[in-house]
Amino acid sequence: MGSAKSYFMSGVGGSGMLPLALILRARGFEVAGSDRSLDQGRLGAKFEYLKAQGIALFPQDGSGIVSADQILVRSAAVEDTVGDVVAAKRLGARDMKRPELLAELFNAASVRIGVAGTSGKSTTTAMIAWTLHRAGKDPTVMNGAVMKDFVTPDALFASALVGKGDAFVSEVDESDGSIAAYEPTIAVVNNIALDHKSMDELRILFSGFVNRAEVAVLNLDNEETAALLLKTKVRARTFSLRSGLADLHATNIIPAPDGVAFTALERDGRASAEVRLNVPGEHNVANALAALSAARAYGLSLKEAAAALDGFSGTKRRLEIVGTAAGVTVIDDFAHNPDKIAATLKTLHAFPGRLLILFQPHGYGPLKLMRDEFIDCFAQNMGADDVLIMPDPAYFGGTVDRAVTSEQIAAGVRARGLQALAFAERAACGDKLIELAERGDRILVMGARDDTLSGFATELLGRLAR
Numbered sequence: 001m002g003s004a005k006s007y008f009m010s011g012v013g014g015s016g017m018l019p020l021a022l023i024l025r026a027r028g029f030e031v032a033g034s035d036r037s038l039d040q041g042r043l044g045a046k047f048e049y050l051k052a053q054g055i056a057l058f059p060q061d062g063s064g065i066v067s068a069d070q071i072l073v074r075s076a077a078v079e080d081t082v083g084d085v086v087a088a089k090r091l092g093a094r095d096m097k098r099p100e101l102l103a104e105l106f107n108a109a110s111v112r113i114g115v116a117g118t119s120g121k122s123t124t125t126a127m128i129a130w131t132l133h134r135a136g137k138d139p140t141v142m143n144g145a146v147m148k149d150f151v152t153p154d155a156l157f158a159s160a161l162v163g164k165g166d167a168f169v170s171e172v173d174e175s176d177g178s179i180a181a182y183e184p185t186i187a188v189v190n191n192i193a194l195d196h197k198s199m200d201e202l203r204i205l206f207s208g209f210v211n212r213a214e215v216a217v218l219n220l221d222n223e224e225t226a227a228l229l230l231k232t233k234v235r236a237r238t239f240s241l242r243s244g245l246a247d248l249h250a251t252n253i254i255p256a257p258d259g260v261a262f263t264a265l266e267r268d269g270r271a272s273a274e275v276r277l278n279v280p281g282e283h284n285v286a287n288a289l290a291a292l293s294a295a296r297a298y299g300l301s302l303k304e305a306a307a308a309l310d311g312f313s314g315t316k317r318r319l320e321i322v323g324t325a326a327g328v329t330v331i332d333d334f335a336h337n338p339d340k341i342a343a344t345l346k347t348l349h350a351f352p353g354r355l356l357i358l359f360q361p362h363g364y365g366p367l368k369l370m371r372d373e374f375i376d377c378f379a380q381n382m383g384a385d386d387v388l389i390m391p392d393p394a395y396f397g398g399t400v401d402r403a404v405t406s407e408q409i410a411a412g413v414r415a416r417g418l419q420a421l422a423f424a425e426r427a428a429c430g431d432k433l434i435e436l437a438e439r440g441d442r443i444l445v446m447g448a449r450d451d452t453l454s455g456f457a458t459e460l461l462g463r464l465a466r
Helices: 018-026 044-052 084-092 098-106 120-133 200-213 223-230 280-300 302-308 338-349 364-369 372-379 404-416 426-436 451-464
Strands: 006-010 030-034 056-058 071-074 093-098 110-118 140-142 169-171 185-189 216-220 235-239 248-256 259-266 270-275 322-323 328-333 355-360 387-388 421-422 442-447
Touching: 006 018, 006 084, 018 030, 018 044, 018 098, 018 140, 044 056, 056 259, 071 084, 071 098, 084 093, 093 098, 098 110, 098 169, 110 120, 110 200, 110 280, 120 140, 120 169, 120 280, 120 302, 185 200, 185 280, 200 216, 200 223, 216 223, 216 280, 223 235, 235 280, 248 280, 259 280, 259 302, 270 280, 270 302, 280 302, 280 338, 322 451, 328 451, 338 355, 338 372, 338 442, 355 426, 364 372, 372 404, 387 404, 387 426, 404 421, 426 451, 442 451
Parallel strands: 006 030, 006 071, 030 056, 071 093, 110 169, 110 185, 140 169, 185 216, 216 235, 235 248, 328 442, 355 387, 355 442, 387 421
Antiparallel strands: 248 259, 259 270, 322 328
């Protein structure tokens, strides 16, 4: 980490920035920060929490950067024209991108467990964190989501842990190419699918990631991930929902609306263990198999790992039930790409109730890249009675290509014979959801990169109650 003792986090409230700030602060560094949402008067509870951890907050105008000895760390959303960046350049302070700092922290650890993949990274990271924590290994963890098992009245935004053990567990991101900077001991890949980059680019990035590891944990159920086995030069541990060809697979899967139970079985019946999760869906069984495989690679027995994982309660905004009012259940979910959306809809359709779906795209760029995939995803996974309602994509400034809009996605879904609407403003979407909601329905709020979606879901619940 060098000799620097002072970090300034521009965009400190972001899902990838906040846990880094907490880790740095817990390790004794001076940490300050700024955020556009703070300047706009949004998300007050998050910033109060940061201040309570001893992190000073400033406007995002450069006023918090006063010395060349400070290190500016900025999220991808902070552009060169932002005051913090201008001030750092003027003073000669070091300017780091968020992934650069995370890779520096991660690569310095004795045991480095990196969790990658298009979907399931945050949940799998939280599962590994919970397993190692309960097994007494005291890991340090960096997660892009709040881990519900670690939330306390004094740690409401528990997306990071700072332990004294040898393991550093972190989700790593392929969307910006920064996965190439990580040197994992154990490389976990849940799945590979089209999201932010072309498939050719993704294959190169993920292949490099696993080949820098000592052990690769790979999902045989995903064609692209399974193909890595043919290219990897390192020891591999494989997992699958049902294939006995994998090193670890699941049997006796018992789904419930609020959880799932299964038996984890090692190949050739060498060992087995019962697992019960307080999160629903077969995709979470797959996440659990990835976490158990990582724990086995770390050195835990299957029995020990399964006992530690048992009762895992999930992460915020992953199929999170906000509440029920007037017979309508409101669910908050982070799903934002076709694979994640499909997994969420399949899990919910295993149980009765029409879905009223609010999907806010996480940007105009992803909407343009995956236009056809979004349409296919909703067309293939919505029920005949379901209704999709879309506002304009999340937008936080900067220059964007608005060639593809939410209305084009809705129109494509309507052309496939399903119900879909688009409104420019999210408030109008909320009005329509309340107008349509009937007893027995489930309102599903989906989207990423916008923390106000959780508040929106809570507001909908309040309106239903009234």
